[in-house]
Amino acid sequence: xxxxxxxxxxxxxxxxxxxxxxxxxxxxxxxxxxxxxxxxxxxxxxxxxxxxxxxxxxxxxxxxxxxxxxxxxxxxxxxxxxxxxxxxxxxxxxxxxxxxxxxxxxxxxxxxxxxxxxxxxxxxxxxxxxxxxxxxxxxxxxxxxxxxxxxxxxxxxxxxxxxxxxxxxxxxxxxxxxxxxxxxxxxxxxxxxxxxxxxxxxxxxxxxxxxxxxxxxxxxxxxxxxxxxxxxxxxxxxxxxxxxxxxxxxxxxxxxxxxxxxxxxxxxxxxxxxxxxxxxxxxxxxxx
Amino acid sequence: xxxxxxxxxxxxxxxxxxxxxxxxxxxxxxxxxxxxxxxxxxxxxxxxxxxxxxxxxxxxxxxxxxxxxxxxxxxxxxxxxxxxxxxxxxxxxxxxxxxxxxxxxxxxxxxxxxxxxxxxxxxxxxxxxxxxxxxxxxxxxxxxxxxxxxxxxxxxxxxxxxxxxxxxxxxxxxxxxxxxxxxxxxxxxxxxxxxxxxxxxxxxxxxxxxxxxxxxxxxxxxxxxxxxxxxxxxxxxxxxxxxxxxxxxxxxxxxxxxxxxxxxxxxxxx
Ligand SMILES: Nc1ncnc2c1ncn2[C@@H]1O[C@H](COP(=O)(O)OP(=O)(O)O)[C@@H](O)[C@H]1O
Ligand SMILES: [Mg+2]
Numbered sequence: 001x002x003x004x005x006x007x008x009x010x011x012x013x014x015x016x017x018x019x020x021x022x023x024x025x026x027x028x029x030x031x032x033x034x035x036x037x038x039x040x041x042x043x044x045x046x047x048x049x050x051x052x053x054x055x056x057x058x059x060x061x062x063x064x065x066x067x068x069x070x071x072x073x074x075x076x077x078x079x080x081x082x083x084x085x086x087x088x089x090x091x092x093x094x095x096x097x098x099x100x101x102x103x104x105x106x107x108x109x110x111x112x113x114x115x116x117x118x119x120x121x122x123x124x125x126x127x128x129x130x131x132x133x134x135x136x137x138x139x140x141x142x143x144x145x146x147x148x149x150x151x152x153x154x155x156x157x158x159x160x161x162x163x164x165x166x167x168x169x170x171x172x173x174x175x176x177x178x179x180x181x182x183x184x185x186x187x188x189x190x191x192x193x194x195x196x197x198x199x200x201x202x203x204x205x206x207x208x209x210x211x212x213x214x215x216x217x218x219x220x221x222x223x224x225x226x227x228x229x230x231x232x233x234x235x236x237x238x239x240x241x242x243x244x245x246x247x248x249x250x251x252x253x254x255x256x257x258x259x260x261x262x263x264x265x266x267x268x269x270x271x272x273x274x275x276x277x278x279x280x281x282x283x284x285x286x287x288x
Numbered sequence: 289x290x291x292x293x294x295x296x297x298x299x300x301x302x303x304x305x306x307x308x309x310x311x312x313x314x315x316x317x318x319x320x321x322x323x324x325x326x327x328x329x330x331x332x333x334x335x336x337x338x339x340x341x342x343x344x345x346x347x348x349x350x351x352x353x354x355x356x357x358x359x360x361x362x363x364x365x366x367x368x369x370x371x372x373x374x375x376x377x378x379x380x381x382x383x384x385x386x387x388x389x390x391x392x393x394x395x396x397x398x399x400x401x402x403x404x405x406x407x408x409x410x411x412x413x414x415x416x417x418x419x420x421x422x423x424x425x426x427x428x429x430x431x432x433x434x435x436x437x438x439x440x441x442x443x444x445x446x447x448x449x450x451x452x453x454x455x456x457x458x459x460x461x462x463x464x465x466x467x468x469x470x471x472x473x474x475x476x477x478x479x480x481x482x483x484x485x486x487x488x489x490x491x492x493x494x495x496x497x498x499x500x501x502x503x504x505x506x507x508x509x510x511x512x513x514x515x516x517x518x519x520x521x522x523x524x525x526x527x528x529x530x531x532x533x534x535x536x537x538x539x540x541x542x543x544x545x546x547x548x549x550x551x552x553x554x555x556x557x558x
Contacts, residue, residue, distance in 0.1 A: 002355065002372060002373030002374050002375065003372060003373040004355060004356065004357060004358040004372065004373050005356065005373070005374070008356055008357065010313055010314075010357060012347050012348070012351065185383060185385075185387050186387065186389060188351075188356050188381075188383070189381075189383065189387050189389075190400075190404060191356060191374050192354055192355075192356060192374050192376065192379070192380075192381045193374070193376045193400070193401040193404040193405060193450070194374055194376035194377075194404060194405060195404045199404055203400070203403065203404070204389075207389070207391045208391075210391070286390045286391040286430060286432070287390070287391075
């Protein structure tokens with residue numbers, strides 16, 4: 001015998017022109033991706049031309065003023081250093097940072113997503129946990145790396161944990177915003193076809209939350225990367241890592257190499273953004 | 289005409305029996321009486337229109353019929369069995385807006401109920417329905433790319449593909465312009481005439497109700513009670529021209545008076 005679905009309890013959704021689920025979180029998908037992207041050849045050409053102008057302009061000024069490398073490295077030298085040293089030295093450190101980041105992010109994002117899905121089912125639990133999540137979100141997790149180092153030794157676990165603690169809450173608050181969306185009309189639709197609670201979750205609540213989940217993944221990954229690099233600057237593992245290299249090269253005033261590492265980190269950050277941009281385009285574009 | 293409709297009343301058993309339906313919402317500002325002792329027998333295969341001003345409890349009634357909401361008092365029975373929750377195999381619901389899932393294209397939207405029910409998709413039937421509703425070639429489109437009329441047609445295809453024996457429609461064309469609405473009404477009548485379906489069609493538009501219905505049930509303003517039932521003896525198939533005939537216009541005026549009198553007019557007439 002079927003029952004009246006309890007989550008619809010006496011509410012008739014208002015079928016306005018506005019979708020019922022438009023309650024965005026702190027950051028929303030379009031906010032992150034509505035940066036106007038270049039499309040025409042002219043626009044793309046201009047971007048490249050600007051990059052070239054900055055690159056060679058800087059090079060020209062630094063040569064003209066005869067600035068020593070320890071004050072400011074010349075762009076061409078940075079690129080040359082990067083090309084020469086990448087496979088021998090930098091690739092290893094890139095890998096160290098990436099593996100700490102990926103391991104920590106995988107743990108943090110999974111736990112954050114699962115907690116968001118669970119907690120939004122129980123408004124009471126959500127309210128109790130909210131202040132603690134806020135503390136976790138605002139806390140710089142880098143601060144714990146030296147402490148964890150003391151407890152856990154010189155492996156990569158302190159950094160993995162810090163990355164997880166930085167990325168997890170970010171994923172969680174955004175995903176929770178997504179899961180909190182309840183489009184009664186869509187739920188009623190599914191119920192009218194006999195959907196059970198799990199089907200409602202999988203086919204309605206989850207897709208409805210997906211754009212916010214992707215936002216959480218994106219913001220979480222950027223926080224995770226910052227924490228990985230920052231944590232290495234404070235207390236790297238014995239393997240090093242990009243952050244450890246930054247401290248090392250700047251302490252020796254080897255600014256070409258310092259610049260090369262900065263370039264790698266920048267490329268990493270942009271790649272993450274671009275990756276999520278395309279993920280969002282594929283899975284969240286229905287909302288934009 | 290009385291001779292034609294009267295025997296039907298006697299012989300056809302009630303497909304849907306609404307008995308003393310009463311709904312009181314508990315709101316912060318106190319209880320809201322939305323529906324009061326509403327009783328009605330819907331005959332098998334008929335297209336019955338429920339007409340009433342906004343806020344008179346039409347949606348409340350329909351959601352109770354669909355098993356999505358519970359009544360405060362009274363009961364609803366479908367084929368003699370009380371409706372205590374959704375009846376996905378017998379009841380189809382068309383909502384006030386198309387209620388398509390925006391992350392799915394049309395075809396995926398139409399497949400949605402089959403996924404929920406874990407049933408094979410009758411591709412030929414869907415293709416035929418898409419053709420009949422003029423949606424051929426749009427099955428890969430996303431809802432936001434389509435007009436309101438096309439979206440609502442897709443939602444009708446979604447419901448009809450399930451072959452429900454009763455279709456509940458809640459002001460399905462309320463948001464459409466007058467021309468599209470006429471078109472949709474004709475389409476609905478054509479689809480209905482090809483099936484044996486019972487349709488409960490809720491609207492606040494008097495001429496739409498007369499144009500579509502075998503009977504028009506007029507409700508009073510809140511709390512919604514049954515004011516009067518009109519038998520509509522316009523011949524079928526119905527055409528738009530009928531809406532300009534004097535008898536049609538007279539009926540509109542009569543129903544209007546019934547609505548305005550909050551049901552008291554009907555007492556005077558009878
Ligand atoms: N959840 C609710 N709480 C309180 N009042 C409600 C609720 N839902 C509907 N109502 C009220 O009940 C009445 C009937 O609503 P509804 O069935 O939506 O009317 P209709 O569909 O005829 O416009 C309206 O006056 C409405 O304001
Ligand atoms: Mg309504």
